[in-house]
Amino acid sequence: MVKGHQGEGVRSKSNQYPNTSLIHIEGVNTKEEVSWYCGKQWIALLLHLGQVPRPHGNSGVVRAKFKSNLPPKSMGDRVRVVMYPGNI
Amino acid sequence: MAPKAATGRTSRNPDLIRGVGKFSRSKMYHKRGLWAIKAKNGGVFPKHDPKPAAAETPAKPPKFYPADDVKKPLANKRKHKPTKLRASITPGTVLILLAGRFMGKRVVFLKQLTSGLLLVTGPFKVNGVPLRRVNQSYVIATSTKVDISGVDLGKFDDQYFEKEAEKKKKKGEGEFFEAEKEEKKVLPDDKKDDQKTVDAQLIKSIEAVLDLKTYLSARFYSEPQFFISKFCFME
Numbered sequence: 001m002v003k004g005h006q007g008e009g010v011r012s013k014s015n016q017y018p019n020t021s022l023i024h025i026e027g028v029n030t031k032e033e034v035s036w037y038c039g040k041q042w043i044a045l046l047l048h049l050g051q052v053p054r055p056h057g058n059s060g061v062v063r064a065k066f067k068s069n070l071p072p073k074s075m076g077d078r079v080r081v082v083m084y085p086g087n088i
Numbered sequence: 089m090a091p092k093a094a095t096g097r098t099s100r101n102p103d104l105i106r107g108v109g110k111f112s113r114s115k116m117y118h119k120r121g122l123w124a125i126k127a128k129n130g131g132v133f134p135k136h137d138p139k140p141a142a143a144e145t146p147a148k149p150p151k152f153y154p155a156d157d158v159k160k161p162l163a164n165k166r167k168h169k170p171t172k173l174r175a176s177i178t179p180g181t182v183l184i185l186l187a188g189r190f191m192g193k194r195v196v197f198l199k200q201l202t203s204g205l206l207l208v209t210g211p212f213k214v215n216g217v218p219l220r221r222v223n224q225s226y227v228i229a230t231s232t233k234v235d236i237s238g239v240d241l242g243k244f245d246d247q248y249f250e251k252e253a254e255k256k257k258k259k260g261e262g263e264f265f266e267a268e269k270e271e272k273k274v275l276p277d278d279k280k281d282d283q284k285t286v287d288a289q290l291i292k293s294i295e296a297v298l299d300l301k302t303y304l305s306a307r308f309y310s311e312p313q314f315f316i317s318k319f320c321f322m323e
Contacts, residue, residue, distance in 0.1 A: 002310060027315050036317035079093035083310075084186040088176060088321045 002026065002081045004038075006044065006074055010056070010063060018069045023048075023079055028060040037062065037081055044070055044079040052081065091221045171204035176229035176322055180236040181209065184228040184308045185323075190217050192307035196234050196290060203246045211287035214294065214304045219283055221249055235293040239286055243316070 004025040009018040023042070028034055034055035042050040042064055050066030064079075100119050101109040111119065126133060181197045183206070195217050198207040206224055210217030276291070294300045310316050 002316060028317060033315075033317040082187065083228065083316070086186055086228045088174075088228045 001043075001083070004062075004071060004079045004081060005062065006077050006079045008075060009069075016071070019065065021064050021066065021070045022056055023052075023062045023064045025044075025060065025062060025081060028062070030060050031055045031058050034060055034062055039085060039087060041082050041084060042066065042079060045074055045077065054055060104303045114215075138202070170200055170202055171224055173200050174224065174229060176226075176231075177206070177224070177307075178233070180233045182230045182232040182234065183222075184230065185222060185226065186228060187226045188222075190220075192309055192310060193217050194230075194304050194306065195222075196236070196294075196304070197229075198236060198239065198244075198286070199241050201244070201246050205246070207241070207244055209290065210304070211288055211294070212283050213287055213291060214301055219244065219279075219286065221246075228321055232300070232303070234290065234297075236290060238289040238293070241286070243282070296303065 002025055004023045007022040007024055009016050010020040010022060011017060017075075025037065028037070034052075037052045038054060040052050042048070042052065044050065044066065048066045048068060048070055050064045052062050052064055054063050055061065056063045101111050101116055107118075117123065122133075175196055177201055179197060182194050183197050185191055185193050185195055185208075193210070193215050195210055195215070198209060198219075200206055201221065203221075204224070205221040206227065208217070208222045209219045212218050231278065260309045291301075292304055295302065
């Protein structure tokens with residue numbers, strides 16, 4: 001399991017889209033490194049399950065979609081990536 | 089006259105263009121020798137009696153008609169195929185389990201079962217993982233391979249791993265007052281023996297390779313500083 005921190009939801013200047021959360025995975029700093037994680041599952045707060053679909057920008061931040069939206073209170077909290085579904 | 093086989097026979101009437109023959113109808117009559125056939129048959133074309141129709145057995149009217157028209161469900165002809173095995177997973181590959189009780193254990197892949205699940209063993213003596221089924225998604229394949237040519241895997245299939253059907257308990261007065269007997273699930277001896285047979289062969293192959301036994305006993309774990317995305321599981 002790899003740890004990460006939850007960031008904001010995807011947003012533009014005035015509009016927020018809470019269905020997708022931005023997550024920063026520890027140790028992942030570029031877009032290319034994120035590709036290893038794509039397709040893997042998240043566990044956030046032991047309650048929410050989600051998936052890593054794609055990177056967000058160039059610095060390794062990741063967009064994640066969860067079964068139900070992450071509560072805004074948990075911004076900054078720990079989030080875990082598990083290594084399955086395996087692809088190697 | 090019985091019709092001759094038409095092999096090697098070309099039409100006596102070549103096409104000038106499609107649909108227009110070279111010879112007229114009367115010419116063809118002569119060419120085909122129909123006049124000779126008539127003469128042989130006394131001035132008329134020979135007639136063939138129609139074949140007698142096969143005697144039809146009278147169909148019995150069915151005794152029972154359903155009250156309403158019952159719709160038949162469409163036939164389901166789907167056949168189950170096992171999941172496509174990743175190219176990196178071949179018999180004898182060492183796999184890393186990603187989830188479940190044996191998360192992080194390195195394990196030897198034996199074969200893919202008809203359900204698509206992978207049959208896997210620790211071996212039990214080495215890391216405590218018994219003969220087990222695992223889904224391909226919950227596994228990372230490594231490039232390390234163990235020689236499993238000596239292992240007989242014919243008897244292992246999905247049936248082997250299925251739970252035994254629980255016998256229905258009859259409810260009686262006495263049951264309520266008796267203390268609930270907790271039946272411990274004990275692994276039957278023949279399954280233990282199967283494990284030993286399979287593992288005996290494997291352990292020989294494993295001990296032949298330097299450090300492989302220690303490798304299989306160790307768990308795989310990750311920490312952020314490991315940079316998993318940069319890991320090379322396959323060389």
